[in-house]
Amino acid sequence: MSLKARGTWQWAEGADIAQRSELLTSNHQIDSCARCHARRGTLGEYHPGKPLLDTHRLAIVEEPLYWPDGQIRDEVYVYGSFIQSKMHQAGVACTNCHNPHSNQLVAEGNGVCAQCHLASTYDNPTHHRHQIASAGSACVDCHMPSQLYMGVDSRRDHSMRIPRPDLSMSTGAPNACNQCHSRPKCGLGLLGAG
Ligand code: HEC
Numbered sequence: 001m002s003l004k005a006r007g008t009w010q011w012a013e014g015a016d017i018a019q020r021s022e023l024l025t026s027n028h029q030i031d032s033c034a035r036c037h038a039r040r041g042t043l044g045e046y047h048p049g050k051p052l053l054d055t056h057r058l059a060i061v062e063e064p065l066y067w068p069d070g071q072i073r074d075e076v077y078v079y080g081s082f083i084q085s086k087m088h089q090a091g092v093a094c095t096n097c098h099n100p101h102s103n104q105l106v107a108e109g110n111g112v113c114a115q116c117h118l119a120s121t122y123d124n125p126t127h128h129r130h131q132i133a134s135a136g137s138a139c140v141d142c143h144m145p146s147q148l149y150m151g152v153d154s155r156r157d158h159s160m161r162i163p164r165p166d167l168s169m170s171t172g173a174p175n176a177c178n179q180c181h182s183r184p185k186c187g188l189g190l191l192g193a194g
């Protein structure tokens, strides 16, 4: 069994986002990570190469483990979040960002995302509305906001969603913007900025 996510990422003429050269047809890699990196119960030993659901009962994406819109709330260990994402649908795999042996990210800062998202489009104030290299310009801070567990354990949401402060008003779910910006009655304040 190969855990390699075959195919390459290519840039179509004029595209802002790279695409797979061929569809990802195997779940082998993500299943092999998810047997540990998922909130789940086990029904037996994991069999490499067999569908994860044969032996693992995954937690459903619902409250109180997740917020109503699917963001992480309790500790849910990555998989249930990642499979909600457009990037999973498009065939992105864990090893596009993580070296599977060292567990280090494959590039630093926004470079991880720039592998497939054109920097001139996305790492740009026209996209994120913050100054380049400022606190508000890190892709992960808006698209993978973190949550702290047990006072020490910070984990990032792998659902890679778009921040929706408008939904916070109706669902009570948090949003990335409010991790840095407070919500005064009028105007926009920065947390810690008085
Ligand atoms: C047999 C169980 C198991 C498998 C399989 C597994 N992991 Fe892990 N992984 C762990 C444990 C345990 C930790 C440490 C717990 C923690 O920090 O949350 C961890 C930590 C990590 C971290 C965080 C490292 C850090 O420095 O904080 C990453 C990234 C990671 N794993 C990625 C992967 C990927 C990608 C795969 C599949 C290729 C994978 N793991 C497969 C058990 C596993």
Ligand code: HEC
Binding pocket: 009, 017, 018, 019, 086, 087, 090, 092, 093, 096, 097, 112, 113, 114, 115, 116, 117, 139, 140, 143, 144, 160, 161, 162
């Ligand atoms: C291996 C390629 C690859 C990497 C690396 C990658 N992306 Fe993506 N990303 C994609 C593809 C493909 C799509 C889906 C485009 C589509 O279907 O419209 C996507 C879509 C997205 C979306 C849109 C989600 C939505 O709901 O509309 C966001 C946000 C995003 N990526 C953020 C990131 C961030 C943040 C990083 C770095 C941590 C990153 N991406 C790294 C390939 C990648």
Ligand code: HEC
Binding pocket: 110, 113, 114, 117, 119, 122, 123, 124, 127, 128, 129, 130, 136, 137, 138, 139, 140, 141, 142, 143, 162, 163
């Ligand atoms: C300050 C917050 C913020 C930062 C930083 C940020 N984004 Fe976004 N991003 C957004 C918002 C808000 C949207 C929704 C925009 C819309 O609907 O017009 C979005 C949408 C997207 C989308 C989907 C829509 C599209 O244009 O394809 C992708 C992909 C994306 N961002 C990638 C990135 C990448 C890659 C980075 C880092 C280089 C990044 N973003 C940095 C806030 C941010």
Ligand code: HEC
Binding pocket: 030, 033, 034, 037, 078, 079, 082, 092, 093, 094, 095, 096, 097, 098, 105, 112, 140, 144, 154, 155, 156, 157, 158
């Ligand atoms: C688009 C890039 C991307 C993909 C794909 C991705 N991760 Fe991550 N992952 C990150 C980033 C960025 C962090 C934060 C690392 C940091 O803060 O040092 C992270 C952190 C983690 C951590 C550390 C604890 C946490 O939750 O922050 C684990 C474990 C992990 N990822 C596992 C996985 C597994 C398993 C997969 C596949 C199901 C996966 N990741 C897919 C970018 C990615």
Ligand code: HEC
Binding pocket: 130, 131, 134, 135, 136, 137, 141, 142, 163, 176, 177, 178, 179, 180, 181, 188, 190
């Ligand atoms: C990681 C922290 C962080 C995140 C996340 C973040 N910001 Fe910011 N934001 C800042 C900082 C720091 C500044 C001031 C410095 C600057 O302009 O870059 C700022 C400035 C701003 C300003 C200009 C305010 C002024 O008084 O000039 C607006 C508007 C803004 N952010 C909106 C947003 C929105 C909307 C989101 C979510 C899509 C967001 N920010 C996410 C840190 C953040």
